């Protein structure tokens with residue numbers, strides 16, 4: 001079959017020579033809040049009641065903002081459950097619980113989950129594994145960019161299998177970076193004048209444990225996973241974190 005042969009020719013994602021789970025366990029143990037938002041005020045030694053309140057307020061603003069965008073596109077947006085993938089210390093899970101009454105935060109790092117559970121929040125539950133049930137809204141912000149794509153794509157597929165028919169997504173991915181960031185380990189896609197694609201994942205071998213690294217994703221693969229999961233109505237906007245470009249994607253499962 002010609003089609004079959006063509007698909008088989010798509011190169012498999014490169015294997016990442018790094019245990020990013022161990023990095024996040026270490027980040028969660030030492031600087032759980034700074035690991036989520038890299039502002040010096042959130043380093044463990046600088047945390048105060050006020051900075052912690054600001055930290056959690058940023059999550060409330062973000063969830064309200066994202067909900068407003070979805071409501072603008074889908075006037076019947078009124079989720080009664082939410083899954084927060086890569087929840088960290090629960091910055092987004094808490095406002096999601098407040099809004100829906102039933103929010104589940106998943107994270108790979110037990111150290112992050114321990115911190116998330118320290119702050120009681122009605123309607124919020126945390127765990128390391130994806131629960132075997134459906135959700136009305138699946139949210140994952142600033143997470144996939146830290147997961148090697150060869151692991152991230154199957155995870156995205158597993159996540160989308162948990163979206164209820166008629167449910168909503170809010171996801172964010174890093175897609176490429178400016179040439180000036182070409183040497184930052186982890187990236188695969190760098191856009192210079194000539195739209196070069198480079199990979200520098202070998203540099204990951206030399207980094208100490210606990211470093212935060214960034215991976216670029218392929219929008220074609222993301223769309224294939226979403227469309228196959230029945231999420232065919234999508235809206236996308238540009239995100240730019242100082243030359244690290246990506247997309248925030250909103251959408252709905254229609255079938």
Ligand SMILES: C[S@@+](CC[C@H](N)C(=O)[O-])C[C@H]1O[C@@H](n2cnc3c(N)ncnc32)[C@H](O)[C@@H]1O
Nearest residue numbers: 024035036086087088091107108109112141143
């Ligand atoms: C930058 S933090 C973002 C936390 C949260 N989404 C927020 O915006 O407040 C990234 C989180 O992703 C988690 N993470 C990294 N790899 C993961 C994986 N393979 N599965 C689930 N969570 C992961 C990390 O432990 C960390 O808590």
